[in-house]
Amino acid sequence: MKVRCSVVIPTFQRAELLERCIKALMSQTLNSSHYEIIVADDAVSNQTQLQVLKLAMEGECRILYVPVTDTRGPAGARNAGSAVASGVILAFTDDDCCPHPQWLEKGLNVFNDQSVDAASGKLLLPLTPTSTAVECAVAQPANALFLTANCFCRKNVFETVGGFAPRFSTLWRQDSDLFFTLLEHCCRIVQCEDAVVIRAVRPARWVVGLLQQRNSMFDFLLARKHPQLDRMPIPSFPWYYLITVACINAVLGGLMLQRPILTELACVVWLSITGWFAAKRLIGASHRSSRVN
Numbered sequence: 001m002k003v004r005c006s007v008v009i010p011t012f013q014r015a016e017l018l019e020r021c022i023k024a025l026m027s028q029t030l031n032s033s034h035y036e037i038i039v040a041d042d043a044v045s046n047q048t049q050l051q052v053l054k055l056a057m058e059g060e061c062r063i064l065y066v067p068v069t070d071t072r073g074p075a076g077a078r079n080a081g082s083a084v085a086s087g088v089i090l091a092f093t094d095d096d097c098c099p100h101p102q103w104l105e106k107g108l109n110v111f112n113d114q115s116v117d118a119a120s121g122k123l124l125l126p127l128t129p130t131s132t133a134v135e136c137a138v139a140q141p142a143n144a145l146f147l148t149a150n151c152f153c154r155k156n157v158f159e160t161v162g163g164f165a166p167r168f169s170t171l172w173r174q175d176s177d178l179f180f181t182l183l184e185h186c187c188r189i190v191q192c193e194d195a196v197v198i199r200a201v202r203p204a205r206w207v208v209g210l211l212q213q214r215n216s217m218f219d220f221l222l223a224r225k226h227p228q229l230d231r232m233p234i235p236s237f238p239w240y241y242l243i244t245v246a247c248i249n250a251v252l253g254g255l256m257l258q259r260p261i262l263t264e265l266a267c268v269v270w271l272s273i274t275g276w277f278a279a280k281r282l283i284g285a286s287h288r289s290s291r292v293n
Contacts (some may be wrong), residue, residue: 003062005035005108006087006155010068010077011095012042015051018095022055022063030104032061035091040081042068075164075174078148082158090158093197094149097123100196107152107195117157117187121150121195146179146189150197153182161185244270 007025011018018039025037041048044067056063066084068077074094082090089111093099103121110119148164161181168174182189247270254263 003034003036003087005030005089005091005104005152006082006085007035007037007091007093007104008040008078008081008085009037009093009095010040010042010074010081011048012077013045013048014095015047018048019051019055021093021095021097021099022052024098024101025104026055026059026061027101028061028099028104029102030108032059035104036062036064036086038064038066038081038085040066040068040077042072042074042077044069071166073166073168074148075168076166079163079166082155082163085155088155089152090155091152092148092150094199096199097149098198098200099150100198103150103195103197107192109194110190110192111152111154115188116190118146118153118182118189119151119192119195120146120189121152121197122193123147123150124196124198126198126200145191146175148175148178149199150195151175152192152195153178157182157185157187161187 009018009021022037022039026032028035039048039052041052049065049067052063052065064084066081068080070076071079078092089108091104091107107119107121110116161178163178164174165177165181168177179189247266250266251263251270254260254266
């Protein structure tokens with residue numbers, strides 16, 4: 001029997017979170033014969049495979065395990081899961097998410113309109129007064145128009161546009177890339193506020209804030225791939241990243257060439273941009289020394 005919807009979950013060695021996500025999907029109000037769950041394992045872990053098989057025996061809906069052996073990363077994992085999907089509609093979420101019981105039912109309802117090609121649901125990320133700057137930054141994308149943690153797409157449309165671009169090898173900007181690609185193909189994308197997914201904001205170490213800065217390279221990749229971004233709803237371009245890199249190079253160049261004025265000027269600009277960025281990240285976040293990151 002061909003199911004109506006295939007839920008694709010990329011995962012990488014997060015057993016506890018994955019189990020919570022799958023169990024939430026097994027408890028959907030949608031008839032279990034109308035959807036399947038596909039776990040695309042980017043770690044190709046025997047433990048994850050056994051975990052998925054065990055859960056499959058506990059529920060009524062079909063659950064598949066797909067090892068990702070070709071293109072690694074979450075984008076490649078989603079493509080691998082989508083390739084074996086039986087559903088007419090693809091639903092995407094992440095292994096650290098907990099879909100509301102009516103998520104699939106509400107999300108699929110919008111596709112009763114045959115003109116709809118894709119849809120984006122509502123993502124909730126609860127924050128507390130003690131949330132750090134990194135945790136607040138993680139929560140910011142919840143207001144985006146299209147998120148891989150909660151989106152739907154007709155499978156034939158997904159295949160036509162080429163799916164997710166594996167070049168976006170982290171969780172950053174791969175959803176924006178697909179969103180813009182769908183728009184470039186004149187696809188109709190709607191918002192479905194009733195399709196809700198909750199993602200708990202987990203504690204983050206201070207070093208995570210530094211590692212996140214590498215995501216800026218995907219902002220540039222996105223801009224190069226979609227040069228018409230100025231006419232699309234996209235977060236502001238990371239101009240501060242360009243200036244910071246230029247200042248670092250100028251400091252190094254000034255030291256090598258023994259140009260003190262150049263070195264001092266670059267340092268002043270560098271520190272000013274860094275101070276502005278730090279203050280910007282702390283807005284709405286905890287200012288306690290143990291929680292600053």
